[in-house]
Ligand SMILES: *[C@@H]1O[C@H](CO)[C@@H](O)[C@H](O)[C@H]1NC(C)=O
């Protein structure tokens with residue numbers, strides 16, 4: 001009995017270590033792809049049982065990575081697809097660096113993600129349509145990069161989306177107006193190659209002064225004609 005318990009405990013420890021290492025390996029893959037002149041990765045040691053003690057990494061109660069806070073850290077280089085393995089990641093903050101290359105479509109596997117802040121970098125290529133799989137996303141800020149292609153329609157289906165900034169890129173095509181996009185104003189899209197949104201039809205309830213005036217003149221003329229009509233007939 002005791003032996004069984006001990007072996008179960010050992011197995012659990014082993015499994016949690018492996019899980020911890022898998023997330024550490026994913027983050028370490030990022031470290032190897034980024035130049036780090038300010039040495040922010042100084043204590044990212046791959047021999048640690050998990051990455052929870054690493055600077056700028058925050059874990060949840062189960063020792064799984066919940067935040068990566070590396071904004072404004074002077075990093076250059078590329079993102080890695082391995083980031084998509086951080087199943088409990090809620091905040092990916094890599095803004096205001098010099099990160100180039102494309103946004104890995106594997107980031108669409110980060111289904112716990114609440115905030116994806118990649119603004120003010122040197123990212124190129126398209127916005128992956130797979131980001132539409134991020135059902136908990138509230139903040140998506142990709143502004144101030146060199147992203148190209150169209151805005152994926154899949155993003156309109158993220159009902160949780162509250163803040164969107166795609167301004168200052170090289171995006172083309174139409175700006176979606178349905179779904180979650182119905183609340184975003186033009187400052188989310190400025191300075192791209194996007195088509196202007198269709199002009200909203202003028203509401204007949206608030207006509208311009210000019211048309212009101214000419215309208216009433218027409219009515220006055222019509223009434224005058226009506227009253228003058230008998231005169232015309234009897235004349
Ligand atoms: C990263 O961690 C270091 C050390 O704790 C801290 O000084 C720095 O402010 C952190 N950077 C960010 C962007 O959180």
Ligand SMILES: *[C@@H]1O[C@H](CO)[C@@H](O)[C@H](O)[C@H]1NC(C)=O
Pocket residue numbers: 037038074
């Ligand atoms: C960022 O790194 C570059 C070298 O790549 C260095 O010249 C510059 O001073 C650094 N900036 C900051 C704010 O640390």
Ligand SMILES: *[C@@H]1O[C@H](CO)[C@@H](O)[C@H](O)[C@H]1NC(C)=O
Pocket residue numbers: 076077098100
């Ligand atoms: C930004 O990254 C590029 C390489 O992608 C590099 O040539 C350039 O020196 C970096 N700029 C700074 C300020 O670190």
Ligand SMILES: *[C@@H]1O[C@H](CO)[C@@H](O)[C@H](O)[C@H]1NC(C)=O
Pocket residue numbers: 084105106107108109130
């Ligand atoms: C992650 O996403 C990519 C591309 O979107 C997909 O091919 C891959 O199977 C996904 N991996 C997992 C573990 O879900």
Ligand SMILES: *[C@@H]1O[C@H](CO)[C@@H](O)[C@H](O)[C@H]1NC(C)=O
Pocket residue numbers: 119120144168
């Ligand atoms: C983004 O780019 C615009 C235009 O170049 C600039 O005015 C703005 O300050 C930049 N914002 C950030 C957060 O980098």
Ligand SMILES: *[C@@H]1O[C@H](CO)[C@@H](O)[C@H](O)[C@H]1NC(C)=O
Pocket residue numbers: 153156157176178179180
């Ligand atoms: C918005 O419209 C596009 C087609 O124009 C569609 O693919 C997308 O699913 C729509 N989004 C929602 C939330 O209905």
Ligand SMILES: *[C@@H]1O[C@H](CO)[C@@H](O)[C@H](O)[C@H]1NC(C)=O
Pocket residue numbers: 143164165166167168187188
């Ligand atoms: C988007 O970012 C630009 C540049 O930093 C800023 O001027 C604009 O106000 C932002 N818009 C929103 C909706 O956050």
